[in-house]
Amino acid sequence: xxxxxxxxxxxxxxxxxxxxxxDSVSGVPAxxxxxxxxxxxxxxxxxxxxxxxxVKVAYDQIVAGTDTLDAIIAGVNIQELDPEDQSVxxxxxxxxDGVVQLDASCMHGPTKRAGAVGCLxxxxxxxxxxxxxxxxxxxxxxxxxxxxxxxxxxGFTPQNLLTEKSRQDWLRWKSRLNPNDFWLDHxxxxxxxxxxxxxxxxxxxxNGDLSSVTTTSGMAWKVPGRVGDxxxxxxxxxxxxxxxxxxxxxxxxxxxMTCGAFLCVEFMRQGLSPEQAVxxxxxxxxxxxxxxxxxxxxxxxxxxxxxxxxxxxxxxxGSLYEGPGYAVCDDQGPRVAPCVYLFKASERxxxx
Ligand code: ASP
Numbered sequence: 077x078x079x080x081x082x083x084x085x086x087x088x089x090x091x092x093x094x095x096x097x098x099d100s101v102s103g104v105p106a107x108x109x110x111x112x113x114x115x116x117x118x119x120x121x122x123x124x125x126x127x128x129x130x131v132k133v134a135y136d137q138i139v140a141g142t143d144t145l146d147a148i149i150a151g152v153n154i155q156e157l158d159p160e161d162q163s164v165x166x167x168x169x170x171x172x173d174g175v176v177q178l179d180a181s182c183m184h185g186p187t188k189r190a191g192a193v194g195c196l197x198x199x200x201x202x203x204x205x206x207x208x209x210x211x212x213x214x215x216x217x218x219x220x221x222x223x224x225x226x227x228x229x230x231g232f233t234p235q236n237l238l239t240e241k242s243r244q245d246w247l248r249w250k251s252r253l254n255p256n257d258f259w260l261d262h263x264x265x266x267x268x269x270x271x272x273x274x275x276x277x278x279x280x281x282x283n284g285d286l287s288s289v290t291t292t293s294g295m296a297w298k299v300p301g302r303v304g305d306x307x308x309x310x311x312x313x314x315x316x317x318x319x320x321x322x323x324x325x326x327x328x329x330x331x332x333m334t335c336g337a338f339l340c341v342e343f344m345r346q347g348l349s350p351e352q353a354v355x356x357x358x359x360x361x362x363x364x365x366x367x368x369x370x371x372x373x374x375x376x377x378x379x380x381x382x383x384x385x386x387x388x389x390x391x392x393x394g395s396l397y398e399g400p401g402y403a404v405c406d407d408q409g410p411r412v413a414p415c416v417y418l419f420k421a422s423e424r425x426x427x428x
Contacts, residue, residue, distance in 0.1 A: 117284045118389030120406040121148065123277040124325045124381065126163065128412060130154045130277060131405035138281045145184045145287035148277040149203050152291050155275050156201045159239045163273020166200040167239040168293025171300045174246045176237040178202040178293055179307040181217075182210065185286035185317030192217040194303040198234040199227045203291040206307070208232075217307060249297055274306055276313055276323030276383055284387045288313040288321040288337070294328070304328030310338035320344040320387050322353070326380035326396075333364045340384050350384035351416055354394030357382050358418050361396070371425020381415060392416060397424050 119138050121131040130151030137147035156165030163169070170176045180202035181192035191210025194217065196202050205227045209218055218226050228234060238246075251259040274292035290312040294304045305328030306312035313323035314337035322340035324331045331337075336357050343353035358380065365376045376396065383402050385391040393402025395415040404413050 116282055117280045117387060118406060119279070119281050120385055120389050120391050120404065121151065121277060121279040122383045122385050122391045122393065123148075123151065123403040124275050124383060124393075125401045125403050125412050126155055126161065126273070127151060127275050127277050128403040128410055130275065131403045132410040134277060134279055135405035135410070138279055143184075143287075144279045144281050144285055145182060145207065145289065148279045148287055148289050149182065149207060151277050152203050152275045152289055153201055156203060156291055159241075161273075162242055162245070162293075162296075164275055164291050164293055165202070166235070166237050167242055168237060169242050169273075169296035170238055170246050170293075171298045171302070172250075173300050174238065174243065174250075175300065176242070176293055177298075177300070177302075178237075178291070179304055179312070180206045180289070180291035181307040181309055181312050182206045182289040183287060183309065183313060183315035183321070184210065185288075185315045185321065188317070190216050190309045192307040192309060193223045193227075194219040194307040195301060196220075196223045196227065198224055198237060199232045200235060200237060201232070201291075203289050205230070205232060206289075206291075216309065219303065220301075246297070274304075274312075274325040276306075276325055278313070278315070278321035278323055278383060278385045280321070280385050280387060280389055284317070286315050286317050286321045286385070286387060288315040288323050290323045290325075292325075305331040305336075308332055310335045312337060314338045314341050316341050316345070318345075318387065320350065320353075320385055322350075322357075322382060322384040324380065324382050327378045330361050330365060330369075330376075330378050330380055334361045336361065336380075336382060340382055344384065344386050350386050350390050350392035351394070354382040354384050354392050355416060355418065358394055358396050362418070373423060373425055375419055375423050375425050377425055394418075397421055 121134045134147040134151035159167040183190045191206040276290040278288040290306040292306040315321035322337045340357045393415040398417045398421040401412040
């Protein structure tokens, strides 16, 4: 292995036609030449499939010159403010106490900044609260009641986020929990959603500037106070302006164990395409899955998706199991594209 001193002495950087960037000086692996060699990108926005409306809004803003983070936050705000969307923001499914608790995080590639909020109540747009923490404090993450107080001081308006539809779903879930309690079962014909749901969105503009954001109401019926992967920088989303951006939806605990968004960006730094990077990240998720979550066929009882965009505008969505798509918008317009996947749908183990 070359030491840094040897590396400088060999003039390897000059041979590669590269200026020695700050990454190399700090000892952090420098972006490899294939990434630095492409200064301009095709603008593109990728998201989980529930971001189909949002990717179009974000893309249009980006090509009109809006900052990538402002544009993708405008994109996810559509779902956060939609009371019919039970996976994020207003109308999100609540925790086991019937309280909606939201998580979000964002990263701004050009300025190397991040913001995050966990377990936030009463504010419909946690993505904007995460950005306010990034913009107005020297911290990265605020949580719980103090995050709520911060948001209100920043001008956000508190409101009841539990819509009647989500409250009814919570009551159904609660009434069927225990056959021996005093809650009467009702609506036996109504299927209760045991749902996860989140929106992740990542974008690059024509300058190769990147941003990422993830926002969620987390797992439905979660233990109060539970924080998932979405507000964890490096898990729910990650962005490095020299390389690419990535984010995730699905079982947050599995993603946190893998630092999945960070890993995905690191794989791209090593030269993998976004498609290869999401697949390799999911292989790592499987390798770190505890045995109680594995089926007899060695396949996990877990749903997880990753979305990635490289600095030069390549992109991919990936899923552990065949089936899900992801939203993308570029000069071809908004569409849902199929995710690459590790396992066929028929390999998904049945719960015993
Ligand atoms: N990742 C989210 C969480 O674990 C849930 C989801 O994406 O469905 O909180």
